[in-house]
Amino acid sequence: MSDSSVSLVNSSIFILKGFPGLEQYYPWISLPFSSIYAMVFLGNCMVLHVIRTEPSLHQPMFYFLAFLALTDLSMGLSTVHTVLGTLWGISQEISLDGCIAQAYFVHGLSCTESGVLLTMAYDRFTAICNPLRYTSILTNHRVIGLQVGILMRSALSILPIIRLKWFQYCRPHMLSHSFCLHQDLLRLACSDIRFNSFYALALVIFTLLLDSLLILVSYVFILCTVLGIASQEERLKSLQTCVSHICAVLVFYIPIIGLTIVHRFGKHLSPLVHVLMGNIYILFPPLMNPIIYSVKTQQIRSRLKKWFSLKV
Numbered sequence: 001m002s003d004s005s006v007s008l009v010n011s012s013i014f015i016l017k018g019f020p021g022l023e024q025y026y027p028w029i030s031l032p033f034s035s036i037y038a039m040v041f042l043g044n045c046m047v048l049h050v051i052r053t054e055p056s057l058h059q060p061m062f063y064f065l066a067f068l069a070l071t072d073l074s075m076g077l078s079t080v081h082t083v084l085g086t087l088w089g090i091s092q093e094i095s096l097d098g099c100i101a102q103a104y105f106v107h108g109l110s111c112t113e114s115g116v117l118l119t120m121a122y123d124r125f126t127a128i129c130n131p132l133r134y135t136s137i138l139t140n141h142r143v144i145g146l147q148v149g150i151l152m153r154s155a156l157s158i159l160p161i162i163r164l165k166w167f168q169y170c171r172p173h174m175l176s177h178s179f180c181l182h183q184d185l186l187r188l189a190c191s192d193i194r195f196n197s198f199y200a201l202a203l204v205i206f207t208l209l210l211d212s213l214l215i216l217v218s219y220v221f222i223l224c225t226v227l228g229i230a231s232q233e234e235r236l237k238s239l240q241t242c243v244s245h246i247c248a249v250l251v252f253y254i255p256i257i258g259l260t261i262v263h264r265f266g267k268h269l270s271p272l273v274h275v276l277m278g279n280i281y282i283l284f285p286p287l288m289n290p291i292i293y294s295v296k297t298q299q300i301r302s303r304l305k306k307w308f309s310l311k312v
Contacts, residue, residue: 012096014188018086018178020271030087036283037084040076043290044069047300054303060138061127064120065293067147068248071113072286078105079179079282086178099180100164106282107182108158110256111203113285114211115150117249122146124242125218129225157207160199167191176271177278183263204260212253219246244296251288255281 019029047069051057082102085091094102127134161182170190177184182200186193222242229235259281262274294300 013093014096014099014173014175014180016082016086016092016094016175016178016180017271017275018083018092019275020176022272026087026089030084033083033087033279036287037076037080040283040286041073043294044073044076044286046304047290047293048073050300050303050307054299057299057303060140060143061120061123062299063140063143063147064116064123065297067150068113068116068120068289071109071116072289075106075109075113075282075286078102078109082180083178083279094175094180096165096169099175099185100161102180103164103182103185104158104161106179107161108154110281111154111157111207112150113252114208115153117245117252118211118214119146119150120245120248121215121218124245125222127241128222128238153207157203160196163196164189167193176274178275179278179282181263181278208253208256212249215249244293247292247296248285248289251292252285255284 018026022029048066051062051066051069079102082094123138126137130137164182164185167185167189168191169185169188171188173188175181175184175188182196186196186200219242222238226235226238229238255277259277262269262277266273294304
């Protein structure tokens with residue numbers, strides 16, 4: 001082991017590798033990443049501003065959408081300093097405490113987003129399957145309760161990540177991404193990681209997998225209800241209110257399933273594949289959700305058209 005590797009093992013500083021083998025291209029790679037982060041911040045802030053300033057959007061569906069935008073915005077804020085710091089050549093170092101904190105927020109926000117998508121599915125289920133009781137079921141008090149419940153579930157379920165602070169890291173402190181993930185730190189640990197490894201798998205099963213199954217079940221009921229509507233026009237109108245949510249579900253779950261598979265079973269794959277999947281996981285949903293809801297949701301689209309026409 002080289003002197004630099006020995007010093008890394010003995011320190012509490014970790015090195016973010018970013019894109020291994022492409023260091024000479026970092027100035028060019030930073031351009032699309034800087035643009036993506038700018039679009040993430042501007043897009044989600046725009047959605048939040050439109051919902052806040054348009055009284056007709058003060059409904060449960062759009063409260064959940066605002067929560068989704070806030071979650072996506074937080075995901076961008078939790079990773080931008082290390083991703084762009086690495087690509088801009090500012091710093092590739094991060095302390096153990098900083099790394100654990102970032103991993104906590106990245107995984108916690110993923111759990112939060114999954115919960116928000118589930119509540120949005122519940123909103124669509126109630127609106128289509130039980131429209132007459134929609135306003136009495138999804139009251140402001142219940143919406144706030146659901147959002148607080150999502151935050152509590154995420155904050156408490158990710159707490160075992162803090163155990164990483166007391167692990168021994170006897171391998172060179174080189175992290176494979178430009179941000180910290182729980183799996184990355186476990187790979188460097190020499191302590192008994194069985195609990196954390198098992199807990200991470202259980203968390204995926206009992207939160208992300210369970211949420212996705214409940215979303216699927218809600219859409220089975222929605223489809224059964226819609227097929228029972230006599231008018232084809234009304235059927236299409238009902239389904240169109242679900243299109244943006246279905247797109248958001250796919251945009252979130254496909255990258256997270258891909259990243260989980262790559263980390264679990266893709267040890268033989270190129271490091272760049274791991275890096276690419278990691279960046280898709282943290283950036284694709286926050287980038288695409290504002291675009292999806294701006295294009296597919298008629299109320300937001302019309303409000304944006306009105307807003308930009310006034311600006312012009």
